[in-house]
Amino acid sequence: MHPAPIDGSLAQPVIRRLNALRRLSDEGIASLERAIREGTQHVGAGEDLICEGDAVHSVRIILSGWLCRYKTLEDGRRQIVNFVLPGETCDAYTYLLSMIDHSIATLTPVVYADVKRPQFEALVAHDRSVAEAFWCETLVNSAIQREWAINLGRRLALERVAHLLCELYERLSPVGLIEGNSCAFPVTQMDLADATGLSVVHLNRTLQELRSSGLILLRERTLTITDLNALRSTALFSPNYLYLHRA
Amino acid sequence: MHPAPIDGSLAQPVIRRLNALRRLSDEGIASLERAIREGTQHVGAGEDLICEGDAVHSVRIILSGWLCRYKTLEDGRRQIVNFVLPGETCDAYTYLLSMIDHSIATLTPVVYADVKRPQFEALVAHDRSVAEAFWCETLVNSAIQREWAINLGRRLALERVAHLLCELYERLSPVGLIEGNSCAFPVTQMDLADATGLSVVHLNRTLQELRSSGLILLRERTLTITDLNALRSTALFSPNYLYLHRA
């Protein structure tokens, strides 16, 4: 499902993403590629990569596959607080804190680079463009998190789901995971419900509404956006918070 | 309402907070105090300090007063995505991004230190403990943002409001703004509604429920928590995500 290419192209989504945030130097790219090559790991689907309360000693850079960050309440209620997509970095600099405040689970088999703290610190100490790119990653993550707050707090179910789909579409695009107007979409309706703060039942009905309005197709783990403009306007979506293009 | 002390004690909340995140060196503290002294500014209540879309060229460190970060939708719906309290830093490193994705408004008159980008970069370049403390600030902010997501997405109104009050109480405590079990609480019910994703009417009723259950007192801009344990358990509150104590 996610075969690892035999050449160095695995690092491509990462380089593309970081380079879009902050122009990377050639040496920076080279050392990143080396670190990624040396730290490559595989995990299956449905595994917890990190659990709330764990200490973090390395930085994980996602090369392929989908993950989600989530938190749970004592009684089992769960909220997905973000997704992590290929090219993104799970927890740059998080080792500065004593432990992590949320869990991260794989939704698909995942290939990632596990870069140990000392190695990561060397990487960012040697090249300022790389350091700043990772900081931008972190800052953009914060911005996404804020947008999720208004999504959860102030949008209606239909707007909320449409907004999430728009966001994921935009985040997949720069790393080359959109083909035509479709993309792999390995997220169950339960996951979508937990990401939008809705019940599974209502999420299902909301998806049907989006489908029957001709905005999207979603079946067999493939999402096709048939009317992006309409989807954006029902979502009240504006992509500026994703910082997809450099200043 | 917020008189500026004549001595250097203005910087105290900031030093206390950063030092709790990351042990600061003595020189670090000295240079921080200098930067704060030289950049001190005042603003009135109800002003926008920054608006969504603005470019950011400096870092603002809050010395006294309350602010909120918020986002709005085209049709006027508003979500407060976080509060900014004395000792906290508005936007460390945010100048790395082309513009800001949200607005920040003052809720009270505010005294803050405006540290220009070059000066800030010098500050963090000279002292690693200061640099890391500011990064911790940013990371903790992300963690708070995630907790807000589960608050908005998965907690009931009563739990939500209780949770917000617990959080603010905990955040005010380390900077010495809790006296006994009370604190100044300069937030209107409309603000609280926008922070919890509720309507003003329902927020009002929820506060009444908390009051009549004997958990809180709230009048004349003063919050008293009369039963912290009960408040915490109705909120399902756990303060770990605030990282109030060093590892």
Added chain:
DNA sequence: CGGCTGATTGATCCCGGTCAAATGAGGTGG
């Protein structure tokens, strides 16, 4: 074939939104 997970549907209920109005608490100018 039985068991499991995920998607779908129907029926009912309730949490919280909306609308509308009243009350109160400063603040200001005559």
Added chain:
DNA sequence: CCACCTCATTTGACCGGGATCAATCAGCCG
């Protein structure tokens, strides 16, 4: 000192978006 305005809080009545409960259905896998 009072009339008046504005902004925040409070209350009441009603409504609706989305939750909950409970089946059913469709793949998939051992």
